[in-house]
Amino acid sequence: MTKVAIIGSGPCGLSILRSFQQAEEKGQIIPELVCFEKQSNWGGLWNYSWRTGSDQYGDPVHNSMYRYLWSNGPKECLEFADYSFDEHFQQPIPSFPPREVLYDYILGRAKKSNLKKYIKFNTVVNNVVFNDDQFVITSLNKKENSISQENFDYLVVATGHFSVPYVPEYEGMNSFPGRILHSHDFRDAEEFRNKDVVVLGSSYSAEDIALQCYKYGAKSVTIGYRNNPIGFEWPEGMKEVHYLDKLEGNKATFKDGHTQNVDALILCSGYLHHFPFLEESLKLKTHNRLYPPKLYKGVVWQDNHKLFYLGMQDQFYTFNMFDCQAWYARDVIMGKTQVPDDAEIEKDINNWVVKEEALEDSIQMIDFQTEYTKDLQVASDYPKIDFELIRTHLKEWKHHKEENIMTYRDKSFSSPVTGTVAPLHHTPWVEAMDDSMTTFMKAKSS
The missing domain is CATH 3.50.50.60 (FAD/NAD(P)-binding domain)
Known part of the structure; x- marks a missing residue:
């Protein structure tokens, strides 16, 4: 049976697992799936930890989330097409929830789809080489301190690119007392x-x-x-x-x-695209941009069509774009979509890169990523979602921020899946000091 390795069980890793699960629900035979997750829980960056520096096993902490973090964009713009906020919470909720609420939503779909059965937790991938048409993956189970080596036919890198910081140096840092x-x-x-x-x-x-x-x-x-x-x-x-x-x-x-x-x-100097576990011929090397080089459809590694990268773009779109990427990668892996020849791949990549380089402002960037995501959506059976409405929402969101950076989180948007208009939150964001899900979900007292 075909074997697929997935590195990371954050939103991108869960998207690719969900895409295969959906195919299985439709009666299709799916490959054997193994997802390697170095943390003890799923959710990637959304899995908050108080830790900084090293985890309990001495590895660098993956997490970049912090207390009191609220969504900085409308939740409607990241909604899953196959799992609405209405379905998860069984009631309408405001457009700008805190981290805990979004984390609960991410895990809701994963639990409903029983995705945990594919994941090896506390397992870090140390080395990946490509030999004889297969990926040889060496991993370490940190809890058991045991090393394993397995062969896979396909590899999906879903590690994200917001965990390895770029740290510049300035004159006087060494003697700064703060x-x-x-x-x-x-x-x-x-x-x-x-x-x-x-x-x-x-x-x-x-x-x-x-x-x-x-x-x-x-x-x-x-x-x-x-x-x-x-x-x-x-x-x-x-x-x-x-x-x-x-x-x-x-x-x-x-x-x-x-x-x-x-x-x-x-x-706040940004992050590095960092893949120390990959051999050089497999590594994506890029800065943070809307269309990274050498990725056909922003997903398929140009030099090896058995390797896929998810979520490596700079992002206006997030969860539903990751889904569209995952559904496309799944269809390539399952043979439902054919990758074209090298000349066509080069032409397609260059076309997107030229468009990206001509962008002049954030509104044009929103249009660019909308067209990119729609292009992926029509290439698979990803469920219907109104990306044109999301495009409009993103532009309104930018306008609201320009009007008043302190109040943009107090606005409401409508769902591109259900049409539900979000209620206003009971407390203006600047006054909402408690970011717990319990307090967020409470109705305003009279």
Whole structure:
């Protein structure tokens, strides 16, 4: 029987498992599936841990989530086509839930589909080589301290690319008396109450961590950008300045000459696409972009059509895009979809890359990823979902952020699956200090 290895049981890994499970539900014979998960639980990044640095086995912590994290985009834009929020929660819920609520939703579909039976937990893949038309995978069961080697016909890399931080260095860091950390190790905004915080970066993580620190009582929050500012109208106590030049004691000097007292420096400098377990000929090498090179349909490794990467793009779309990628990969593996010849692959990849390089703003980027995701959807039997509505939602979401960065999470959107309009949350986000699912799901008291 054909054997398929999947590395990672986060949203992407669960998507590929679900795609095969759906095929089996339709009476099709599916391959033998083995999913390797180095953590003790599923859900990938959404599986929150207080740990930073190393886990209990001495391996680098995968998790980058933090307390008080709320969705920074409408939940409707990531909804599974085959498992709605209405089905999971049995009631409408607001559009911007906290992490625990989304994690519960992710696991709801996985549990309904009985996906855990395919997963080997506490098992890290140490080495992958491709020999004689098969992948030879060496793995370590950390709990039992036992090494195994297995052969597989196909490999799906679903490890994500938000777990290995890129950490730059600046003059004065070694003698800085305050706290320095990467966003990967940020866990609790309460730590920075009454402190002057500098956040370096202009990504979603920089934006959200800066807002978290402000919300939970930082004395001041200064965002340092390298190329372009985030550009929102920040509340009093927050500002954006040009990038950090140097640190002298507790004084930060920025490229525009601005100086600022600083107690804590948070590096939101991004992550690396890092696959140390793969031999060189199999490694995706890219920065964070909407269309990584050498991936046909953003999924199939150009040099080896038995290797698939899921979720390696910069993302406006997430869970349902991962699903579309997974359904496509499944159909290639099961022989229902044929990968074209090398010339056609090269032409298709170049076509998408040229389009990406011509993009000028986030609205065009949303359009690009919408068209990419729709292109994948029509290539498989992924259930119907209204991607045009999601496109509209994403553009409205961007507009709401530009109107007021403090209130965009208080808006409501409609489901692209059921049409349900989300209710307003009982508490404005800036006042909602409790991010537990229990409190979030409560109706507002009269």
